[in-house]
Amino acid sequence: MILVNPxxxxxQVLQEVDVLPVSKVNFYDGTRIKAYMNSTRHRKAAILFKGIVLGEAVAPVVARFSTRGPNLDDPRILKLDIVGPGVSILAGWNIPAGVPASYRREIFNYRYGTSMSALHLSGIAALLKAAHPDWSPAAIKSAMMTTADVLENKEKLIRD
Structure with a gap:
């Protein structure tokens, strides 16, 4: 099955353990696949596994569900100070109830959300504190905010 993200x-292609054999593609690639399917009656395709391909993914991308501001509950809060990666992060996985028995051997899964982003940013803060033990929390926050990059790994603006 080819699963196309909305x-x-x-x-984004949200990675997680699935109960069916599936190849996941982002919305734009899915649009191209659907156009091909509708362009001819004699469709032919193959999914070829080429192993792990490094350097192909664009990273980071700000997730759809990441807050941009202003805060909907309190419009006086205009924005976040900094955003970290929080999508498709390989993490230890405490297997939730309802997961089929065949997947209970998995101890890692791709997760997403604020909790994944918080780990990255707190890790950066810990590294800065280790390198500069005399820095205050405000100095660490300032260093993170003023050195954050707006470009992704392909040297284009981070996608939203």
Missing amino acids: ETEAF
């Missing part, structure tokens, strides 16, 4: 997910 348009709201744009360039």
Whole structure:
């Protein structure tokens, strides 16, 4: 099965353990696949596994569900100070109830959300504190905010 992410997910492909054999593609690649399927009656395709391919993914991408501001509950809070990666992060996985027995051997899974982003940013803060033990929390926050990059790994603006 080819699973196409909805348009709201744009360039993202959310990774997680599935109960069916599936190849996941982002919305834009899915659109191209559907166009091909509708262009001819004699469709032919193959999924070829080429192993792990490094350097192909664009990273980071700001997730659809990441807050941009202003805060909907309190419009006086305009924005976040910094955003970290929080999509498709390989993490230890405490297996939730309802997962089929065949997947209970998995101890890692791709997760996403604020909790994944918080780990990255707190890890950066810990590294800065280790390198500069005399820095205050405000100095660490300032260093993170003023050195954050707006470009992704392909030297283009981070996608939203």
